[in-house]
Amino acid sequence: ETSKKIAVIGGDGIGPEVTAEALKALRAVAGEDAFEFVDYDLGAERWQRTGEVLPDTVLEELKHVDAIVLGAVGAAPGSKSIPSGLLERGLLLKLRFAFDHAVNLRPSKLYPGVPTPLSEAVVSKGEVDFVVVREGTEGLYCGNGGAVRTGTPQELATEVSVNTAYGVERVVRDAYERARARRKEITLLHKHNVLVNAGSLWNRIFNEVGEEYGDVERRYLHIDAAMIAMVVNPSQFDVIVTDNLFGDIVTDLAAAVTGGIGLAASANINPSGEFPSMFEPVHGSAPDIAGQGIADPTAAISSMALLLAHLGRVDQAIRIDAAVAADIAARGADAGSTTEIGDRIAAQLA
Numbered sequence: 001e002t003s004k005k006i007a008v009i010g011g012d013g014i015g016p017e018v019t020a021e022a023l024k025a026l027r028a029v030a031g032e033d034a035f036e037f038v039d040y041d042l043g044a045e046r047w048q049r050t051g052e053v054l055p056d057t058v059l060e061e062l063k064h065v066d067a068i069v070l071g072a073v074g075a076a077p078g079s080k081s082i083p084s085g086l087l088e089r090g091l092l093l094k095l096r097f098a099f100d101h102a103v104n105l106r107p108s109k110l111y112p113g114v115p116t117p118l119s120e121a122v123v124s125k126g127e128v129d130f131v132v133v134r135e136g137t138e139g140l141y142c143g144n145g146g147a148v149r150t151g152t153p154q155e156l157a158t159e160v161s162v163n164t165a166y167g168v169e170r171v172v173r174d175a176y177e178r179a180r181a182r183r184k185e186i187t188l189l190h191k192h193n194v195l196v197n198a199g200s201l202w203n204r205i206f207n208e209v210g211e212e213y214g215d216v217e218r219r220y221l222h223i224d225a226a227m228i229a230m231v232v233n234p235s236q237f238d239v240i241v242t243d244n245l246f247g248d249i250v251t252d253l254a255a256a257v258t259g260g261i262g263l264a265a266s267a268n269i270n271p272s273g274e275f276p277s278m279f280e281p282v283h284g285s286a287p288d289i290a291g292q293g294i295a296d297p298t299a300a301i302s303s304m305a306l307l308l309a310h311l312g313r314v315d316q317a318i319r320i321d322a323a324v325a326a327d328i329a330a331r332g333a334d335a336g337s338t339t340e341i342g343d344r345i346a347a348q349l350a
């Protein structure tokens with residue numbers, strides 16, 4: 001068996017710190033020869049040194065790898081030296097769009113013993129274990145809009161959400177397939193009472209495709225009401241499907257109620273397989289804790305389970321999930337440093 005090529009973009013802040021632990025786990029479970037890792041020096045430091053965010057030559061090279069592992073990119077909000085969103089749009093979103101990462105998969109599971117802001121009464125309602133299927137290539141993320149009379153009292157700024165029948169249908173189908181393989185329940189989150197154009201498109205396709213999945217129970221919730229549901233009884237969710245921005249927001253809340261952003265993994269999947277998929281924690285570069293060795297690498301490690309499953313190594317994916325679950329269960333109030341957590345999980349996997 002030839003080794004698969006994995007591009008590694010550690011990125012900024014805690015990105016490289018958590019990525020190192022993720023690769024440790026990957027090597028421990030798959031063996032030293034399963035993957036060839038190729039490091040890409042991209043992010044704030046590269047931009048400051050060369051003015052490059054993601055050179056075309058690098059984008060072309062990345063096209064041919066088997067998967068991409070990303071830490072995080074982005075400067076501290078309010079940074080004076082790096083324009084807001086420069087790296088996020090120029091690198092992260094660029095990759096999601098260029099490689100057609102239509103399915104942004106974000107599982108959430110509340111492991112026993114994990115500290116959660118949910119009350120005991122809420123937790124006792126049932127197991128919290130759901131997955132958000134977030135559309136990744138359309139919506140308000142297309143950069144479709146503009147501003148006129150900038151800086152004047154008459155300034156007008158627009159962001160136009162792009163939703164295509166093609167784009168909505170493929171992510172909705174993907175979500176139904178996942179629901180069928182899970183507890184056979186699916187919820188569409190949108191706001192079709194206000195966003196009538198995009199909302200009707202999503203709603204119609206959700207119902208039409210749903211007719212083909214008679215075994216899957218479907219329902220609709222307005223996104224605002226879903227925020228309540230996520231906090232008062234998240235056990236009601238199995239598969240959630242939603243657009244790009246609603247999906248961004250709901251997955252941070254989902255992370256917060258299931259043990260924190262340090263545990264939340266994600267996969268950016270190219271459904272056709274034409275381009276490499278990308279695996280990354282949901283969190284960002286966390287400038288407030290960067291360089292201290294205290295970032296939780298669990299999300300990055302769990303993202304490697306999603307990578308392994310995507311590459312057909314399902315047994316190894318299950319082993320990572322089990323090792324993570326065991327480690328989380330055994331953690332005290334202080335989980336330990338970034339490398340301590342990574343070493344413990346890798347040791348279980350070796």
Ligand code: NAD
Nearest residue numbers: 072073074075076088262282283284285286288289295296
């Ligand atoms: P963030 O996710 O980086 O941090 C939010 C909070 O969570 C911070 O208090 C941080 O310390 C904490 N946190 C995050 N990851 C953690 C971990 N692994 N262990 C422990 N604590 C953790 O979000 P932000 O502060 O809004 O964004 C910082 C930068 O990251 C911004 O430039 C933003 O655009 C960027 N960002 C990048 C990505 C990505 O590359 N995928 C995702 C989100 C944000």
Ligand code: IPM
Nearest residue numbers: 074088089092093248282284
């Ligand atoms: C995420 C992040 C990104 C997003 C940002 C950094 C562009 O918040 O992956 O959740 O909004 O998708």
Ligand code: MN
Nearest residue numbers: 248249252282
């Ligand atoms: Mn986000």
